[in-house]
Amino acid sequence: MxxxxxxxxxxxxxxxxxxxxxxxxxxxxxxxxxxxxxxxxxxxxxxxxxxxxxxxxxxxxxxxxxxxxxxKLSRLKRFNPRLQNAIKLFDEDGVVIMQNDKSGIKAEVKGSAGVSHIVAGKGNELQCTCTWFTNNKTNRGLCKHIMAVKMKLSE
Structure with a gap:
């Protein structure tokens, strides 16, 4: 993902x-x-x-x-709703980086129904407070919130 x-x-x-x-x-x-x-x-x-x-x-x-x-090859990325939702969160400035230093990363990400989620961790070991992450960890790919944070960090 x-x-x-x-x-x-x-x-x-x-x-x-x-x-x-x-x-x-x-x-x-x-x-x-x-x-x-x-x-x-x-x-x-x-x-x-x-x-x-x-x-x-x-x-x-x-x-x-x-x-x-x-x-069509150009449509491949659009088939994944989590990726599309992460792009939407990023595009709509739904990610606020609260900390990004040697001790780790902490970000607040808009969720649905006005609920915000916290993404925290160090390097590639990020965790999220959302239900997707709680149920799946990273076994089925990253949640939209972690993807949106990674997009924000790479801009």
Whole structure:
């Protein structure tokens, strides 16, 4: 989920989609070398493609494979309501960073029905007071509040 927050140029997605065939083996290191893409950038691209469902992983051959999906690539990110809600919170200034120093991060994030949630922690170990986080922790991806805080911190 967090990888979907990374803004990749759409032309990269279209290029990858035109370059690979359905179920073709995707070797990130080889693609990186052949197309002069930095390895860190390729890791981000690989994670984003996987998050969007465009890369699968075959455990028996230990290889990624490319999937062509039957809808427009530009719509992939819009299919996730938590991501859309996080973007909305960020865009509407629903995140107030109260602390961001060596001891950690603490932010207040607008919730629904006038309730605010507190996101706190250190580094990538953020926790939220919302029901989603209480029920799922990070097992099903980040809650919209933590995603919105990460967006705010990266601006």
């Amino acid at each position: 967090e990888n979907l927050m990374v803004q990749l140029p759409e032309e990269w997605l279209f290029g990858i989609n035109n370059y690979f065939k359905t179920n073709e083996v995707f070797q990130p290191t080889l693609v990186s070398i052949e197309h002069d893409i930095q390895l860190g950038t390729m890791e981000t691209l690989q994670a984003s493609l996987s998050s969007m469902g465009l890369l699968g992983y075959d455990l028996s051959s230990n290889n990624y494979f490319y999937r062509k999906l039957p809808f």
